[in-house]
Amino acid sequence: MEKLEHPLWIVDAANRIFGPAVNALLGLIGMRAADPANPIPNYLVIAYLVVAGLIALAFVLRSRLSVENPGKLQIVFEDIVGGLSGMLSDIVGPKGPAYISLVGTIGAFILACNLIGMVPGFMSPTSSINVTLGCALTVWVYYHYHGMKEQGIGPYLKHFAAPPGAPLFIAPIMLPVEIISHFSRVLSLSLRLFGNVFGEELVILILFSIVPFFAPLPIMFLGMITMPLQAFIFVMLTMIYLGGAVAAEHGHEEAHGHGAAADAHGAVA
Amino acid sequence: MKTRFALLFTFVVLVLGFASPALAQETATTSAAVSVELVRWSIITAGFALAIAAAFGALSQARGLSAAVEGIARNPAAANDIRGNLILGLVLIESLVIYVLLVSLILFFVKPFSG
Numbered sequence: 001m002e003k004l005e006h007p008l009w010i011v012d013a014a015n016r017i018f019g020p021a022v023n024a025l026l027g028l029i030g031m032r033a034a035d036p037a038n039p040i041p042n043y044l045v046i047a048y049l050v051v052a053g054l055i056a057l058a059f060v061l062r063s064r065l066s067v068e069n070p071g072k073l074q075i076v077f078e079d080i081v082g083g084l085s086g087m088l089s090d091i092v093g094p095k096g097p098a099y100i101s102l103v104g105t106i107g108a109f110i111l112a113c114n115l116i117g118m119v120p121g122f123m124s125p126t127s128s129i130n131v132t133l134g135c136a137l138t139v140w141v142y143y144h145y146h147g148m149k150e151q152g153i154g155p156y157l158k159h160f161a162a163p164p165g166a167p168l169f170i171a172p173i174m175l176p177v178e179i180i181s182h183f184s185r186v187l188s189l190s191l192r193l194f195g196n197v198f199g200e201e202l203v204i205l206i207l208f209s210i211v212p213f214f215a216p217l218p219i220m221f222l223g224m225i226t227m228p229l230q231a232f233i234f235v236m237l238t239m240i241y242l243g244g245a246v247a248a249e250h251g252h253e254e255a256h257g258h259g260a261a262a263d264a265h266g267a268v269a
Numbered sequence: 270m271k272t273r274f275a276l277l278f279t280f281v282v283l284v285l286g287f288a289s290p291a292l293a294q295e296t297a298t299t300s301a302a303v304s305v306e307l308v309r310w311s312i313i314t315a316g317f318a319l320a321i322a323a324a325f326g327a328l329s330q331a332r333g334l335s336a337a338v339e340g341i342a343r344n345p346a347a348a349n350d351i352r353g354n355l356i357l358g359l360v361l362i363e364s365l366v367i368y369v370l371l372v373s374l375i376l377f378f379v380k381p382f383s384g
Contacts, residue, residue: 188364195367202374233360240357 008121011038014045043128050112050125080104087236092243095150099242102142106135107235114197114227118220124227127198129190136189139238140182147245156245189237196230307382315376322369326362333358 015038022039026032033039064071070078084104088096110126117124125131148156160178161171200223207216337355341348375381 191371192360192364192367195364195371198374199367199370233356236353236357237360 008042008045008123010049010121011040011042011045015040041128042123043125043131046116046122047113047125047131049122050109050116054108054112084235088239091236091239093247095246096239096243099146099239102138103235103238103242106139106238107231110135110193110234111228111231114231115224117197117201118223118227124197124201126193127201129194132190132193132197133186135193135234136186139189139241140186143238143241143245146242150246185241189234193230193234196226200226304383308380311376311380311382315373318369319373322366326366329362330359333362 019037019039023033023036026039061073061077065074081100081104084107085097085100088100088103090096092099113126113131114124116122117127150156151159160182161175162168163174166174200219204216204219204223207219333355337351340351
């Protein structure tokens with residue numbers, strides 16, 4: 001699929017500046033870039049660009065924070081953070097807002113990555129499977145880590161074998177099913193985001209190659225709607241997995257308390 | 270009557286199942302022509318697979334959507350809960366279509382059968 005990608009000036013510039021250093025570093029650990037002239041691929045350059053932009057935005061925002069006289073940007077971001085922590089406490093439970101750091105960061109990163117593809121001269125880093133797989137693996141490790149931290153390693157692993165309230169003899173059936181379902185979460189999280197963003201870009205590219213003017217515009221408008229939706233979906237699934245891992249232990253007596261989280265846990269394969 | 274039909278069906282399937290490797294062996298002598306043929310058929314298959322996946326994905330999403338809208342119209346107070354579950358369900362349906370899209374894209378562009 002390389003022939004579909006056009007060279008981006010910013011990637012060329014990054015390769016001209018950092019290329020030799022990256023080649024030297026790869027040589028130190030005994031590896032070689034596939035294309036020594038351009039060792040840094042497109043998606044990596046733009047992903048780092050997005051990260052740098054988000055960090056700069058965060059610093060600008062932090063320097064302007066004030067209680068008496070909040071600016072417009074501060075109010076917008078306060079709403080976003082409030083909405084996220086509200087969703088977290090709905091889905092994960094009363095301890096939910098503690099996890100806002102990773103959930104919000106991943107949401108902001110994916111949103112910015114999806115939307116930067118609409119700007120001419122850039123591409124979406126999330127249209128590469130490597131970026132989305134990285135995000136999905138981060139979420140996977142994170143929710144398992146917090147599940148073990150909340151419940152202890154033994155009870156958390158026992159939850160895989162037999163859900164609370166179920167007899168222990170169903171463990172031989174439950175264990176493979178649970179393990180496969182947890183591994184398929186990585187696959188579905190990463191492939192869903194990758195497929196959506198890549199399909200979107202491909203449709204725009206194909207329409208652009210047929211009619212270069214105005215024909216891709218409706219699809220790009222559709223992209224403006226679906227790209228934030230995909231980021232939102234990734235964040236929501238992250239919250240549901242977190243809720244399933246953290247709150248699984250007292251799902252027996254509190255299942256009716258946060259019914260939405262319990263239902264979602266049951267529904268998500 | 271029914272069992273006889275089932276037996277006949279099984280027999281036909283078995284015969285065809287044994288017959289197809291034999292047919293493949295006959296044509297495998299010219300492997301280059303076979304792989305060109307296979308690429309053609311895989312691309313046609315990918316298009317049909319995508320069409321079927323999109324059709325049934327759209328059908329199921331429409332069912333879910335209409336049920337959710339009816340639910341909201343009857344009980345507007347529950348709109349927020351219904352909307353969350355609706356988005357989740359739509360996403361889970363959509364991801365299946367996306368899997369087919371990815372398989373089709375692989376068949377279109379990577380051409381794994383080109384040998």
